[in-house]
Amino acid sequence: EAQVTQNPRYLITVTGKKLTVTCSQNMNHEYMSWYRQDPGLGLRQIYYSMNVEVTDKGDVPEGYKVSRKEKRNFPLILESPSPNQTSLYFCASSSTGGSYEQYFGPGTRLTVT
Amino acid sequence: GIQVEQSPPDLILQEGANSTLRCNFSDSVNNLQWFHQNPWGQLINLFYIPSGTKQNGRLSATTVATERYSLLYISSSQTTDSGVYFCAVEAFGNEKLTFGTGTRLTIIP
Numbered sequence: 287e288a289q290v291t292q293n294p295r296y297l298i299t300v301t302g303k304k305l306t307v308t309c310s311q312n313m314n315h316e317y318m319s320w321y322r323q324d325p326g327l328g329l330r331q332i333y334y335s336m337n338v339e340v341t342d343k344g345d346v347p348e349g350y351k352v353s354r355k356e357k358r359n360f361p362l363i364l365e366s367p368s369p370n371q372t373s374l375y376f377c378a379s380s381s382t383g384g385s386y387e388q389y390f391g392p393g394t395r396l397t398v399t
Numbered sequence: 400g401i402q403v404e405q406s407p408p409d410l411i412l413q414e415g416a417n418s419t420l421r422c423n424f425s426d427s428v429n430n431l432q433w434f435h436q437n438p439w440g441q442l443i444n445l446f447y448i449p450s451g452t453k454q455n456g457r458l459s460a461t462t463v464a465t466e467r468y469s470l471l472y473i474s475s476s477q478t479t480d481s482g483v484y485f486c487a488v489e490a491f492g493n494e495k496l497t498f499g500t501g502t503r504l505t506i507i508p
Contacts, residue, residue, distance in 0.1 A: 319495065323440075329485075329498040336494065344495060374440055378496070386430035386489055387447035388496055393440050 288313045290391035292377050298397045299367060307362045307394050309377030315389075316382045318360035319344070320352065322373040323393075329376065335360055336382065367398040401426045401490045405499035412476055413507050420471040420502045422486030430489035430496065431462050433471050437482050445471070445484075476506045 290311045299305055311318065319334040321344075331344030335354040349371055351363040360379075364371060377391040402425040412418055424431070433445040446453050446460040448469065453460055457477075462469040473480055483503050487496040 317494065321496075328500055329487075329496075331495040334494055342494075376442060385447065386449075387432060387444070388430070388487075388489075389444065390434075390442040393442070395440065 288389070290377055290379055290389050292375075292391040292394050294394060295392060296395050298399065300399055301368055302366050305364050305367060305396075307364075307375060307377075307396070309360045309362065309391060310358050311360075311377075311379040311389070312358065313379060313381075313389065314357065315379035316357070317388075318354065318377065318379045319388070320350070320360070320362050321376045321378065322346065323376065324373050332362070332375075367396075369398050372396060372398050401428070401488060401493070401497050403486060403488055403497050403499035405484075405486055405502050407502060408500065409503045409505075411505045411507065414476055414478060416476050416506075418473045418476060418504065420473075420484055420486075420504075422469040422471070422488075422499055424467050424469075424486075424488045426467070426490050428464070428488040429491050430487075431469055432487050432496070433460055433469070434485045434487065435480075435482050436485060436501070442485070473504075476504075478506045478508055480504060481506045 320332040321329045323329045333352040335341045375394045378388045380388040404423045435443045450464040483501040486499045
């Protein structure tokens, strides 16, 4: 089954404790992206990657890191989480040729206390 | 950047009613998608429709790219249709989806 998976689905952590949210897709997509969703602000892009070893900032990259060492994986790293990073996070992927349809993971609900 | 406006912001209907949700966008797009966000927060792909018309069961969508709008039709609404419906677009040469603010649909039994 074609899908985007994220782990963990729920996470409660404390300020300053490094964490990684994993994202994996099995559709051989070149493009992958991270979004965060906040009440009143909608979904905003954090980082995106056009292919392996190619990453770029989205609209709200501060406080986040990403890497793309393999085509299927695109982890989101919070080196020193803060309470303002409490949010619902989505990973997405798409092909870069033909259809541009983006497929979204199930979301990760992160709470930083 | 591209602007995306959805209307109405809220819609409350009785079960069995039909509804039309609208999405206006400010520039040419190579991607337009409709999503349903369920009460658990999951984004469910409904349609990939940068132009034309598609139908899937009780749902259908039409995008008129030259006039920069898209419509989502829901017929014979069911309580499970409740949630927030998002329109998202990707402008040419822009590697991200820009989401509208959504329409919150509540279906009353």
